[in-house]
Amino acid sequence: EPEVTQTPSHQVTQMGQEVILRCVPISNHLYFYWYRQILGQKVEFLVSFYNNEISEKSEIFDDRFSVERPDGSNFTLKIRSTKLEDSAMYFCASSGVSGNTIYFGEGSWLTVV
Amino acid sequence: DQQVKQNSPSLSVQEGRISILNCDYTNSMFDYFLWYKKYPAEGPTFLISISSIKDKNEDGRFTVFLNKSAKHLSLHIVPSQPGDSAVYFCAASGHFGNEKLTFGTGTRLTIIP
Numbered sequence: 426e427p428e429v430t431q432t433p434s435h436q437v438t439q440m441g442q443e444v445i446l447r448c449v450p451i452s453n454h455l456y457f458y459w460y461r462q463i464l465g466q467k468v469e470f471l472v473s474f475y476n477n478e479i480s481e482k483s484e485i486f487d488d489r490f491s492v493e494r495p496d497g498s499n500f501t502l503k504i505r506s507t508k509l510e511d512s513a514m515y516f517c518a519s520s521g522v523s524g525n526t527i528y529f530g531e532g533s534w535l536t537v538v
Numbered sequence: 539d540q541q542v543k544q545n546s547p548s549l550s551v552q553e554g555r556i557s558i559l560n561c562d563y564t565n566s567m568f569d570y571f572l573w574y575k576k577y578p579a580e581g582p583t584f585l586i587s588i589s590s591i592k593d594k595n596e597d598g599r600f601t602v603f604l605n606k607s608a609k610h611l612s613l614h615i616v617p618s619q620p621g622d623s624a625v626y627f628c629a630a631s632g633h634f635g636n637e638k639l640t641f642g643t644g645t646r647l648t649i650i651p
Binding site for chain 1: 572574579580581582583584587627629637638639640641642643644
């Protein structure tokens with residue numbers, strides 16, 4: 426069964442550094458997302474991406490965050506100037522044409538120290 | 539602003555019995571509802587969904603009921619199995635699938651052998 430894959434599974438970074446989280450969405454999907462879950466809290470929407478541009482973003486997705494689809498398969502989340510409060514599990518997700526369900530990857534655990 | 543609420547943080551059910559997980563929402567613009575199952579350190583796994591034009595959707599042991607007037611949905615699992623032990627998240631979106639999901643806080647289901 427097709428799946429969303431994410432790398433790395435765990436990353437530790439110094440506060441102030443930049444991190445890039447990578448995702449390979451399901452191959453025929455057109456809509457891409459990043460969500461995150463801080464330990465013990467609910468899953469929160471960060472950003473959605475369609476047709477090579479951001480379609481919606483949340484308040485969490487400030488100007489330190491950016492997304493990119495550099496080629497036909499990868500979808501990346503970059504966080505610049507990381508803060509302690511960025512520590513969370515980050516989930517990439519994708520969905521097909523309208524009416525399809527959003528499928529999630531296994532997550533990338535980011536620890537900012 | 540909790541637009542999607544799961545008021546029971548945990549639930550324990552005997553193996554073989556029915557598990558009923560509940561979810562309430564406040565935003566009347568929500569049109570599509572999903573249930574995800576999540577194990578620790580893994581991504582949410584899609585279980586079942588329902589659109590607002592239906593009041594019931596069934597898939598094997600899983601049935602979701604939607605009561606639009608009460609803004610309430612529930613997930614029934616019957617019979618419950620030990621492998622069902624996980625955290626269950628209710629999620630809602632404004633339209634089919636590809637709009638952002640708003641998640642509830644989750645209910646930890648424990649199936650007692």
